[in-house]
Amino acid sequence: MSERTCRLVTLGCKVNQYETQLVKESLLSSGFREAAEDEAADLCFVNTCTVTGEADSKGRQLIRQLAKKNPGTRTIVMGCYATRDPEVLRDLPGVFEVVSDKRELPDVLNRLGIVDIPDGISHFDGRRRAFVKIQDGCILRCTYCIIPEVRPGLRSRSPESIYAEVRRLIDNGYREIVLSGIHVGHYGVDTTRAKSGLPPFRLWHLFEKLDRIPGDWRMRLSSIEAVEVNDEFIRTAASCEHLCPQFHPSLQSGSEAVLRRMRRRYSIEKFLDKLEQMREQLDNPAFTTDVIVGFPGETDAEFQETLAACRRARFMKIHVFPFSKRKGTPAADFENQVAPEVRKDRCQILSDLERDLAEEYYQTLVGRELEVLVEGVSRKRPGWVHGNDRRYAPVEVPGTTDDIGKFVSAHGESAGRHQVTAVRVGSESIVGSR
Ligand code: SF4
Incomplete structure (x- = not known):
């Protein structure tokens, strides 16, 4: 039997990208392969976003384009727009299934013969920085936000599952792990409630647990509400060597x-x-x-x-x-x-x-030691590369394509409106240094 092909497209935030990656790894481990650019796919996945009206119309447009470019394909639509307005999406060309409730996704995959659904991801496409979803859902009701409607309730992943996933990603070469979610400050609130019978395990406990993973890597928190920053949070953040001192x-x-x-x-x-x-x-x-x-x-x-x-x-x-x-x-x-x-x-x-x-x-940051995770070569300055420091400041430093995806130790030399310029330290290969 010839291999079945798939194409996955994501709109929206990093949590959506994470969820698409999980589906992709399920498909690949069940014998699918990704369709080449000019090849029609048997199965298409669209992970939608509904944060604005434009995001909705982008989703509909994308589904129509996929039906045109992949004749006969079966499109599965998931994500926030699919939860919010499944009826509209069901009527679009090529749509085979709309997953309006994420809990139904394993059943939908099972019906396609995909039984091996991993507990977490092993790769995050195209980057050295991987996003790990630690929780889902928001129970607040900010008056401008639609998210609680489409991702209601809190669901925190188990610390063990997150730990195993982070370890796997580090083993696979990812140097930065971004702990993400819809409302990460509420991590553990659902599992810590009295009726769960479990001991409290909140975000700072997770930092401590993950910080024990040895190696050359760092973790970053995607966001946090100021009201959720308490003494324990600050104390732990200050003592975890792998946690980046940048907060949102x-x-x-x-x-x-x-x-x-x-x-x-x-x-x-x-x-x-x-x-x-x-x-x-x-x-x-x-x-x-x-x-x-x-x-x-x-x-x-x-x-x-x-x-x-x-x-x-x-x-x-x-x-x-x-x-x-x-x-x-x-x-x-x-x-x-x-x-x-x-x-x-x-x-x-x-x-x-x-x-x-x-x-x-x-x-x-001028005069400080910087740890730069190199992301690419500088377009304007040959012999230089760019990346981000632990504090997420953009830094340019002398280097080559060999540095991409690696940490480079640098020393901040000067700073402008767009970035810090640094020289390398502890390396022989100071290319083009001033
Ligand atoms: S906390 Fe964030 S996700 Fe929750 S309602 Fe407010 S803005 Fe939306």
Whole structure:
């Protein structure tokens, strides 16, 4: 019997990429192979996203394109959009099955003759950095967010399963593991509840457990809510040698009034206080964040408060998102929607501030030892490579393609708005060093 071929396409976040990888490894271990670029696949998988209306339409477009380019294919659609609106997706060409409830995925795979579904991934395509999903679901109700509708309830993976997966990925050459999820700060909340009878095992316990894995590797936390940073978290983060001192607490707005309308759970002072506590106990940690600009009713004064809070927080990176209405969320129906041109102007102002703050932070890395995970060669500077340091600062350092996927020890020499420039240390191969 000839080999069956498959094609997998992912939209959306790293958690989706992780889930696609899991399906892919199931297919490959059951005798499928990935179709070549110009070859029609027998089976297509689309892992959808529904974070915005554009993500929905991208998903529908993709499914139609796959049906055209892979005549006779059977397309299986999964992911957040599939959960949210399975009926619409079922009617699209080529669609064989819509997995609206992720728990049904093993049954769907079984029906295709795929019985060997691994407990975790062994590879993460195309990178030296692998994302590991440690939990799923969010039980909060931020007024702009649709995620709790499509990923409700909390489901934390067992520490043993995560440990085995991280070990496997390190053995397979991955140097950086990013602990990811939908709301990672709630890791272990579901398994720690009194009725479970299990001893508490929260995020910081997981750090400790994973930190015992020997070798040349590092782990990073994808995000954390400031209110979930407690003394144990900080103490453990400071003592785990493999954990990178970079954290992503989402600010979303620097205005108390806007935070209340967003139904966020912290005050600005509390948020900034947590960052200070971490700065006191960790070695120059880097903070990155998300900010939504132009949330309904955001006044100019409220936007100014966001700028002020960002300055005080000294973020290294700010992901700036103009508010976009998400049908089905309370904020989509709020009055006083902010005009698109005002949102655009405010995004520009915040992005300008972001570049200034980035440079300020990068300056703190000048004169320091850096551990750069090399990702590629510099396009502008022959003889140089680029990558990220433990604090996720982008760094350029002399090097060659041989360095890609490896750690390079470097010394920060200078910093600009976009990156730190470094020289190599502890290596003979200083190429093109100034
Ligand atoms: S934004 Fe709020 S509701 Fe949405 S996933 Fe994050 S914490 Fe949960």
